[in-house]
Amino acid sequence: MRGEFVDLDGVRLYCYAFGHRGAGDPIVLVHGSFTSSHLWQDVLPRLPKGHRVLVLDLLGHGRSDPAGTQSLTVAAHAQRLASLLDIMGVQQAMLVGHGMGAAVAARVAHQQPSRVGHLMLVNPTMLAGFPADAVISHRLSRLTWLVPLWRRLSPAWLASALHSALLPCFAHRDTGARSLDVYLMPFRQRDGRDSACRQLQDLRASRADTVESLAPSSLHCPTALVLGANDPFLPAGRAMRLHSALRSATSQQLTLHTLPGAAHVAPEEAPDSLGMLVSELLTR
Numbered sequence: 001m002r003g004e005f006v007d008l009d010g011v012r013l014y015c016y017a018f019g020h021r022g023a024g025d026p027i028v029l030v031h032g033s034f035t036s037s038h039l040w041q042d043v044l045p046r047l048p049k050g051h052r053v054l055v056l057d058l059l060g061h062g063r064s065d066p067a068g069t070q071s072l073t074v075a076a077h078a079q080r081l082a083s084l085l086d087i088m089g090v091q092q093a094m095l096v097g098h099g100m101g102a103a104v105a106a107r108v109a110h111q112q113p114s115r116v117g118h119l120m121l122v123n124p125t126m127l128a129g130f131p132a133d134a135v136i137s138h139r140l141s142r143l144t145w146l147v148p149l150w151r152r153l154s155p156a157w158l159a160s161a162l163h164s165a166l167l168p169c170f171a172h173r174d175t176g177a178r179s180l181d182v183y184l185m186p187f188r189q190r191d192g193r194d195s196a197c198r199q200l201q202d203l204r205a206s207r208a209d210t211v212e213s214l215a216p217s218s219l220h221c222p223t224a225l226v227l228g229a230n231d232p233f234l235p236a237g238r239a240m241r242l243h244s245a246l247r248s249a250t251s252q253q254l255t256l257h258t259l260p261g262a263a264h265v266a267p268e269e270a271p272d273s274l275g276m277l278v279s280e281l282l283t284r
Helices: 076-088 101-109 138-144 155-169 174-181 190-204 207-215 236-249 269-281
Strands: 003-009 010-018 027-030 051-054 093-098 115-123 223-228 256-258
Touching: 003 027, 003 101, 027 076, 027 101, 076 101, 076 207, 093 101, 101 115, 101 207, 115 269, 138 155, 138 190, 138 269, 155 174, 155 190, 207 236, 223 236, 223 269, 236 256
Parallel strands: 027 051, 027 093, 093 115, 115 223, 223 256
Antiparallel strands: 003 010, 010 051
């Protein structure tokens, strides 16, 4: 496994490669807001052999640079992902996105259909067919109203607030607490706190980005929607509407999978199932 920093117009994204070329399209794993590439550590060894796998930290997350003045909207993340694939020489890939990363992956598939051969959307957030559904969880939403305050406080205050807001999305609180300690470490520095504030604000600004991606017949590749049976960030009614919008967007090239016992963090809670589902989707 080899990690490197890739320069994109003055900011660096951290990414690493796993596996080997040969069997088919590369698999690209995209985490969501306030996590990092660490999310996929248990999924990687369960992916089909023979594929090159690329894993990245989105700007402002993990080992990638803090955001600075850069936008962290879904559209901006998607543009940087496409640029990264260009630099890495990836012409076509399977994109697997989790949380906000699912919205990022869907936007790349919508804007550059020839680039995405297969699309997997895991525990998607923000992604919706209607503006009223393109919302973040109420817990994170409350934090966005306090961004002016967070910018004046010690970074530890916002990191602690994010920890409390995100812990319910894990099926097992003890495991979730340990994972969040890793994910939120970059936000405990001053520039990391500022990145977290920008991400909170830009999630609100991303509603149109996500709805546009699910316009009728906007996605042209086999697509899988993977939900946690107990995901508090995607209530049943909203999940049904998302499924319907995706069926229209993919011209019914869609499969739906619900993972029993999983909440919002399926890559940690059901890595075996995700590995099998990736293999299944690649055969379509």
